[in-house]
Amino acid sequence: MALLREGQLIRGTYEVERLLGEGAxxxxxxxxxxxxxxxxxxxxxxxxxxxxxxxxxxxxAVLLSRLGHPNIIxxxxxNVTDTSAGMCGFFTMEYVAGGSLDHFWxxxxxxxxxxxxxxxxVRQVCRGLAVAHxxxxxIVHRDVKPQNVLVGYDAAGxxxxxxxxGLAKRVNPLTLLASAKGTRAFKPPExxxxxxxxxxxGDVWAVGTTxxxxxxxxxxxxxxxxxxxxxxxxxxxxxxxxxxxxxxxxPLLDQIILRALALKPEDRYPTASEFLAAxxxxxxxxxxxxxxxxxxxxxxxxxxxxxxxxxxxxxAARHMAAQAVRLAREAGKITEAADLMEEACNRWPGxxxxxxxxxxxxxxxIVM
Numbered sequence: 081m082a083l084l085r086e087g088q089l090i091r092g093t094y095e096v097e098r099l100l101g102e103g104a105x106x107x108x109x110x111x112x113x114x115x116x117x118x119x120x121x122x123x124x125x126x127x128x129x130x131x132x133x134x135x136x137x138x139x140x141a142v143l144l145s146r147l148g149h150p151n152i153i154x155x156x157x158x159n160v161t162d163t164s165a166g167m168c169g170f171f172t173m174e175y176v177a178g179g180s181l182d183h184f185w186x187x188x189x190x191x192x193x194x195x196x197x198x199x200x201x202v203r204q205v206c207r208g209l210a211v212a213h214x215x216x217x218x219i220v221h222r223d224v225k226p227q228n229v230l231v232g233y234d235a236a237g238x239x240x241x242x243x244x245x246g247l248a249k250r251v252n253p254l255t256l257l258a259s260a261k262g263t264r265a266f267k268p269p270e271x272x273x274x275x276x277x278x279x280x281x282g283d284v285w286a287v288g289t290t291x292x293x294x295x296x297x298x299x300x301x302x303x304x305x306x307x308x309x310x311x312x313x314x315x316x317x318x319x320x321x322x323x324x325x326x327x328x329x330x331p332l333l334d335q336i337i338l339r340a341l342a343l344k345p346e347d348r349y350p351t352a353s354e355f356l357a358a359x360x361x362x363x364x365x366x367x368x369x370x371x372x373x374x375x376x377x378x379x380x381x382x383x384x385x386x387x388x389x390x391x392x393x394x395x396a397a398r399h400m401a402a403q404a405v406r407l408a409r410e411a412g413k414i415t416e417a418a419d420l421m422e423e424a425c426n427r428w429p430g431x432x433x434x435x436x437x438x439x440x441x442x443x444x445x446i447v448m
Contacts, residue, residue: 083107083123083163090161094121094172100179103227110175118419119156120175127166134158134169140219141171141245144212151208153230153243176241177419178233179426182226185294186383189429195328196364197238198294203359204240205229205287209352212245213280218351221245222278224286225266226293226386232422235444265289265304265386269315269343281345284355288340288348295333296325299385300341315343330365397428401435408447418442 084107088096094111100120101108111121124134135142138158145155158171178184181201185193193201205224212219221228223244230241268285270277292300303314319341321334336358342348349355401424407417421439425432441448 081164083125083165083168084109084121085164090121090170091159094119096121111172113172116156118175119172121170121172123161123163123170124168125165127163127168129160129167129169131158131160131169134160134171137169138171140212143215144219144245145173147211149208149211151204151240151242152211152245153241173243174241175419176230176232178231178422180227181229181231181240181290181294182386183426184231185226187426187429187432189383191429192297192326192328193294195295195326195333198291199333199359199362200238201229201231201240201294202287202291203356204238205242205290206352206356206359208240208242209283209287210356213283213351213353218280219245220278220280221283221286223263223266224283224290225263226290229290233418233439233443237440265299265301267304268345270345279345280351281348284340284349284352287352287355288337291337292319292322292341293385295322295329295337296320297383297385298325302385328364332362332365336362394428394430397424397431400424400427401431408442414442414445414447 082099084090084096084099086096086098090096090111093114095114097110097112097118099107100110105126106122106124109121109123111119113119124137129137135158138155141155142158144152148154153176154174156172156174158169160167160169184201192198209221209224212221221242221244224242228242228244230243232239232241266286266289268282270279271282289300292298298320300319301314301317303317319338321331322337323329323331323334336355339358340348340355349358400420404417404420404424407413407420418439421435421442425435425439438448
């Protein structure tokens with residue numbers, strides 16, 4: 081049973097519109113603030129939390145939101161409210177219509193995410209993490225994965241926000257390892273030996289794993305997602321270079337991502353800043369024969385690396401896109417239209433090629 085119901089009014093300020101999704105520890109809703117418009121509300125499944133406990137849990141997230149970095153999700157409010165499970169804590173943050181990187185990745189269907197797009201997403205993730213890693217003392221995310229990265233568009237194009245700062249750090253690390261199929265697959269080797277060994281280099285590993293997934297539709301160490309034990313045997317098999325799977329990649333990009341996936345923490349980029357510097361120094365290079373290879377643009381895994389996904393409904397997605405086009409023609413509705421189109425593109429792969437350019441124009445306030 082969901083913690084909140086559609087139409088419910090929270091503290092006289094937030095109206096619940098719909099459930100967006102849920103994880104092991106919380107449910108996320110789209111809500112409408114009485115004065116400020118749409119936001120996202122994360123409600124903790126743990127009942128009985130006090131305001132002081134919420135503030136303690138969110139202290140790092142609040143700190144990062146005050147820095148105002150464009151690649152970190154902004155946190156607006158934290159409080160408690162009545163739910164179907166009793167009194168629960170919540171916080172509100174900016175609403176990103178496109179949803180998670182997991183949705184964005186899956187929305188490309190049997191095609192790889194374009195290499196330049198994938199690298200730009202990873203760059204922006206690194207920019208957000210770099211802010212945390214440079215704090216004194218450094219802030220370690222501990223649970224970087226596609227579900228905790230939000231992808232949307234603004235006037236400049238694609239914009240990525242890293243979410244859930246400070247939340248993962250306060251949960252039991254062993255529970256974190258076992259909480260979801262995807263989470264374990266993004267944990268570095270040292271954590272399987274010592275569950276308390278999370279570090280900035282561990283975050284780098286998780287970003288490297290995310291980059292590998294975006295570029296190949298595979299996990300570098302796929303056995304991690306399913307093993308019951310926490311030993312190091314899944315790491316005995318070498319990682320297949322990205323360019324052997326996706327011919328649009330090149331050996332230099334292989335080197336950059338494989339360093340992020342070095343088995344020893346001291347061999348990786350020590351922080352997200354160094355990983356970002358390497359990515360900034362890279363530029364796409366055309367490879368002979370790549371344009372003629374079916375492997376270069378298509379995936380044989382159909383986005384199954386993180387498990388099954390609920391089937392897309394093409395008819396519903398196209399109806400949503402058509403509704404967005406109509407909304408864009410109405411005065412003052414262009415932002416709402418862009419939000420709706422982002423959702424539609426993430427529901428059905430074929431819509432992205434058809435409407436992405438139009439979506440970018442809408443984010444600039446241009447209707448054609």
